Amino acid sequence: MCGIIGVVAKSPVNQVLYDGLQVLQHRGQDAAGIVTAEGNTFHMHKANGMVRDVFRTRNMRSLKGNMGIAHVRYPTAGSASSSAEAQPFYVNSPFGIVLAHNGNLTNSEQLKEELFQQDLRHVNTNSDSEVLLNVLAHELQESSNNHKLNAAAVFSAVAGVHRRCRGAYAVVAMIAGYGLVAFRDPYGIRPMVIGKTETESGTEYMVASESVAMDTLGFQLMRDVAPGEAILVEQTGEFYSQQCAMNPKYYPCIFEYVYLARPDSVIDGISVYETRLYMGESLAEKIRLTLSPEDIDVVIPIPDTSRPSALQLANRLGVTYREGFIKNRYIGRTFIMPGQAMRKKSVRQKLNPIGIEFKDKNVLLVDDSIVRGTTSKQIVQMAREAGARKVYLASAAPPVRFPNVYGIDMPTRQELLATGRTDDQIALEIGADAVFYQDLDALIAAVTKANPLITHFESSCFNGDYITGDVTPEYLAMIESNRNDGNDDDKASVSTRQLDLNLSSAES
Numbered sequence: 001m002c003g004i005i006g007v008v009a010k011s012p013v014n015q016v017l018y019d020g021l022q023v024l025q026h027r028g029q030d031a032a033g034i035v036t037a038e039g040n041t042f043h044m045h046k047a048n049g050m051v052r053d054v055f056r057t058r059n060m061r062s063l064k065g066n067m068g069i070a071h072v073r074y075p076t077a078g079s080a081s082s083s084a085e086a087q088p089f090y091v092n093s094p095f096g097i098v099l100a101h102n103g104n105l106t107n108s109e110q111l112k113e114e115l116f117q118q119d120l121r122h123v124n125t126n127s128d129s130e131v132l133l134n135v136l137a138h139e140l141q142e143s144s145n146n147h148k149l150n151a152a153a154v155f156s157a158v159a160g161v162h163r164r165c166r167g168a169y170a171v172v173a174m175i176a177g178y179g180l181v182a183f184r185d186p187y188g189i190r191p192m193v194i195g196k197t198e199t200e201s202g203t204e205y206m207v208a209s210e211s212v213a214m215d216t217l218g219f220q221l222m223r224d225v226a227p228g229e230a231i232l233v234e235q236t237g238e239f240y241s242q243q244c245a246m247n248p249k250y251y252p253c254i255f256e257y258v259y260l261a262r263p264d265s266v267i268d269g270i271s272v273y274e275t276r277l278y279m280g281e282s283l284a285e286k287i288r289l290t291l292s293p294e295d296i297d298v299v300i301p302i303p304d305t306s307r308p309s310a311l312q313l314a315n316r317l318g319v320t321y322r323e324g325f326i327k328n329r330y331i332g333r334t335f336i337m338p339g340q341a342m343r344k345k346s347v348r349q350k351l352n353p354i355g356i357e358f359k360d361k362n363v364l365l366v367d368d369s370i371v372r373g374t375t376s377k378q379i380v381q382m383a384r385e386a387g388a389r390k391v392y393l394a395s396a397a398p399p400v401r402f403p404n405v406y407g408i409d410m411p412t413r414q415e416l417l418a419t420g421r422t423d424d425q426i427a428l429e430i431g432a433d434a435v436f437y438q439d440l441d442a443l444i445a446a447v448t449k450a451n452p453l454i455t456h457f458e459s460s461c462f463n464g465d466y467i468t469g470d471v472t473p474e475y476l477a478m479i480e481s482n483r484n485d486g487n488d489d490d491k492a493s494v495s496t497r498q499l500d501l502n503l504s505s506a507e508s
């Protein structure tokens, strides 16, 4: 999950790209970058850090031109601390191309080898996005072999990318002196929307990860980019679109609705906020099977993301809803921080209980999801220390038991709290009196209720079903060994549940 944005305008785009990145900051806090195009020249600035820290006035001044792309990074490949992996990436041939990517390729190792051996291209970092850029560059070189750059050549190059790349990718790219290209993988796993605004000098276009960027920057949402589809906007403002995949299917990532996206976004025609309300309703019904509303004195959300679900859950149960934790507004999202030590420290800095909401009460805490359990372990403890009599914890998402390979950094089963544990064991592990999880069917129903036209979702972290069909136990073992980020607590506890890990269930 990264945030991407691209604009073709009639006036300088540096400020609109900066503002767009601020709105997409929740999708990546590790690095940020902007590239603008002024005639045939690219101007680029990128570095590790939050948007507000990366761009100084002097950087903004140098980002000249009416067309540009930008990225906020939450790393899934390579290393979090490497500024060399900040995006966008650049290649000089053919034509000069820059690219920003949200997602994760599942065959980037093979592609890197292939690029080197067959295409004579060198990839200098461990980033799968640099691989993706070089595949696009090679395909564009092939499709424009008479040196003519036109829509047909661009769409044929994107078709080549679809043939070679596996995994998840929503991409914005720019070709020097020519235009902006955007495309989504054939399953539409990661989101991408397109919008426009009319000016006196003509139509301006924007593509972005989430519709909230359109709302806040004065663009009207046109539609979602379809799975497999490519969009081309020439720098003169000519707009083209074409389906470039052989067999596109709609399987958006369900975790966007659970946690990743902002609630005020609409993704694939589905209001994220509305789905979170429905998640709260169905979770209330699940809880009712075990507890009666009289057993609960108060429902308390774990801010921020769980708020709409918790509110609706409380309404459904007829139990008082209270804000029992105050969130420090200056601390970012903890789940997308790199490294377990930093995540752990940040939860306590970020959330602090209001004593009277807990003292001598039976509290039901609600979170959108429980992944590593970093948040819930500390929150339950805080509730107890504040004097709660009973502490129940409910999750608007089902147990996360399988790694995600499509752009969410949860690569190892060991670090996932629910892998190999029953609900009772999870409650014991986090110190709660009981835990309640949404069922996957109920989660899917909550999302489809907001748009019945989309019926399938990429849900692998809940069911181990990897839709791209290329994720083998060997691949999972490989990413587990590459991306262990030093979660020592989990390494210690995993020995007790290793037998329960079911590798074969990850095959599909």
Ligand SMILES: O=P(O)(O)OC[C@H]1O[C@H](OP(=O)(O)OP(=O)(O)O)[C@H](O)[C@@H]1O
Pocket (backbone or CB within 6 Å): 259, 302, 303, 304, 305, 306, 332, 333, 334, 335, 336, 367, 368, 369, 370, 371, 372, 373, 374, 375, 376
């Ligand atoms: O079980 P864990 O590994 O702790 O992960 C899950 C938690 O992390 C996220 O919160 P985060 O602080 O990232 O963002 P938020 O403020 O948007 O809720 C999510 O909303 C859960 O609270």
Ligand SMILES: NC(=O)CC[C@H](N)C(=O)O
Pocket (backbone or CB within 6 Å): 001, 002, 073, 074, 075, 076, 077, 078, 085, 101, 102, 103, 104, 105, 127, 128, 129, 407, 408
């Ligand atoms: N979360 C993402 O979308 C990450 C994009 C890319 N795989 C990277 O690691 O930079």
Ligand SMILES: [Mg+2]
Pocket (backbone or CB within 6 Å): 302, 303, 304, 305, 306, 367, 368, 375
């Ligand atoms: Mg949270």
